[in-house]
Amino acid sequence: xxxxxxxxxxxxxxxxxxxxxxxxxxxxxxxxxxxxxxxxxxxxxxxxxxxxxxxxxxxxxxxxxxxxxxxxxxxxxxxxxxxxxxxxxxxxxxxxxxxxx
Amino acid sequence: xxxxxxxxxxxxxxxxxxxxxxxxxxxxxxxxxxxxxxxxxxxxxxxxxxxxxxxxxxxxxxxxxxxxxxxxxxxxxxxxxxxxxxxxxxxxxxxxxxxxxxxxxxxxxxxxxxxxxxxxxxxxxxxxxxxxxxxxxxxxxxxxxxxxxxxxxxxxxxxxxxxxxxxxxxxxxxxxxxxxxxxxxxx
Numbered sequence: 001x002x003x004x005x006x007x008x009x010x011x012x013x014x015x016x017x018x019x020x021x022x023x024x025x026x027x028x029x030x031x032x033x034x035x036x037x038x039x040x041x042x043x044x045x046x047x048x049x050x051x052x053x054x055x056x057x058x059x060x061x062x063x064x065x066x067x068x069x070x071x072x073x074x075x076x077x078x079x080x081x082x083x084x085x086x087x088x089x090x091x092x093x094x095x096x097x098x099x100x101x
Numbered sequence: 102x103x104x105x106x107x108x109x110x111x112x113x114x115x116x117x118x119x120x121x122x123x124x125x126x127x128x129x130x131x132x133x134x135x136x137x138x139x140x141x142x143x144x145x146x147x148x149x150x151x152x153x154x155x156x157x158x159x160x161x162x163x164x165x166x167x168x169x170x171x172x173x174x175x176x177x178x179x180x181x182x183x184x185x186x187x188x189x190x191x192x193x194x195x196x197x198x199x200x201x202x203x204x205x206x207x208x209x210x211x212x213x214x215x216x217x218x219x220x221x222x223x224x225x226x227x228x229x230x231x232x233x234x235x236x237x238x239x240x241x242x243x244x245x246x247x248x249x250x251x252x253x254x255x256x257x258x259x260x261x262x263x264x265x266x267x268x269x270x271x272x273x274x275x276x277x278x279x280x281x282x283x284x285x286x287x288x
Contacts, residue, residue, distance in 0.1 A: 006279070013248065026148050027138055
């Protein structure tokens with residue numbers, strides 16, 4: 001059930017409905033501004049895309065260097081899977097744990 | 102028989118836009134610009150904000166036009182994007198506290214008799230202050246329901262919320278507005 005405040009609010013809404021926003025001045029040259037923003041966005045995307053393609057060779061070189069480095073700097077390789085799991089650090093931790101350290 | 106730009110259907114213009122014709126998109130913008138501005142003006146805080154939101158809406162339309170399936174009229178699809186963008190703008194504004202709205206959007210009234218205009222302007226201004234204190238979802242619902250006079254079902258379709266949810270939000274918004282206006286009267 002509507003009370004007095006509801007009726008007051010309804011009356012305010014009714015009055016406010018009469019007021020239609022006049023957007024004429026903002027609408028002027030809207031298409032021009034919109035096209036400019038869209039063009040700017042497209043250029044930004046094109047620039048980013050161009051840069052990302054230019055970075056691809058450098059990234060490939062980096063990956064190759066890291067690959068070569070990992071083989072040359074750390075040449076200790078073992079075909080024994082257990083040996084790869086039990087590194088010297090693990091042995092140290094296990095000894096510590098068993099000794100209550 | 103020659104077709105003028107106005108005779109072309111929305112679907113035909115959309116096909117042209119998707120084929121890469123920017124001119125066709127401007128036709129679409131010109132066709133719906135007035136409607137989008139009128140709807141958005143209820144949520145914008147000033148002219149710059151209105152311009153920004155409308156640009157956002159049409160950019161989203163342009164970027165998502167390929168997803169428009171055509172099973173509902175283009176106008177409905179556009180309205181949904183417009184409402185979602187307005188809602189996002191309201192939420193963003195709530196996070197940016199301390200902004201003083203300029204309220205420089207002009208309003209027209211059908212019957213411009215001095216007293217009527219003054220009363221309507223006062224009501225709009227007071228309501229604007231009250232609406233600014235509501236949560237974005239509540240403000241969106243109450244504006245569409247009471248100022249745009251849209252039915253609950255349409256609001257549910259536009260927002261993607263259930264009809265019950267819309268009614269609950271509208272009820273809460275009314276209760277809050279009553280309290281805010283009451284406080285304002287007490288001052």
